[in-house]
Amino acid sequence: MTQQILVTLDGTVHDANAPFLYADDLAAIRGDGVFETLLVRDGRTRRVAAHLDRMTRSLEMMALPGMDRDAWQQAIVVAEKEWSATAGNAEGWLRLVCSRGRESAPDAGPTSYVMVGPVGERVRHAREHGVSVITLDRGYSMDLAGRAPWQLIGAKTLSYATNMAAMRYAADQGHDDVIYVSSEGAVLEGPRSTVIAVRGKTLVTPPTEVGILPGTTQRAIFALAEDEGWTTRTEVLRRADLIAADSVWLVSSVTLAARVTALNDYVIPTSPNGDEFRDLVDRAISID
């Protein structure tokens, strides 16, 4: 069994291999809750404030109780210390989970915990060798978020079953990852990542208004890039824009930057600025 750390919001460290959730927890039976995944690198959890900000927004969108920020921060510190004590400097993913709690005890409040586990081989491979991507129709229009707030577009909910199904579909077709497109053909995001296209010294990403999760990694990269003289833009992208770019990246908190090596049948040539971009990402996620 992989080594994992489990900490509840009161700072208690639990046995991560012992049963923990009630069978009627709404996380388990409805996916009714929110989560965040962060990177622990060199013993320090990265971009904590940005993730807590996004979680606050997700909780609001789902009408879940407001967040006790201090308690989450303290639980993260306990979890990262436990991780360092057991795994040394090994990189870890750190997950924050908050569900609506038990179906049979609606007044008992949310179920909240922090977990840490080892960054796996799939992540290392994607960082080093990139990912071959299939574009898949998400099946709805760019303006759905405004018209149908109950779809919770832009919230990071525990309901990732369709995202996982998209990843399995991609694997069946011989690809490693997915870029969703809207019914109009606009580039959206990956099931677990934000899309960034690099053209010369310009970085471009789709605007969150097209109905995607605001990425904390993309934000960190753009902030540092602007300080260092890059041009950054948010604009609606089409598949053809990705093909025309020097390089295309899927960025996210744990994998950081995976270069898109192929888009459907088109092989994207290696770009000369790949190492420069990876270095920018590594430095960006070190700034809090």
Ligand code: PLP
């Ligand atoms: N979009 C989706 C749907 C995601 O699930 C994720 C991360 O898991 C991202 C984008 C990237 O977000 P972040 O950079 O904050 O990890």
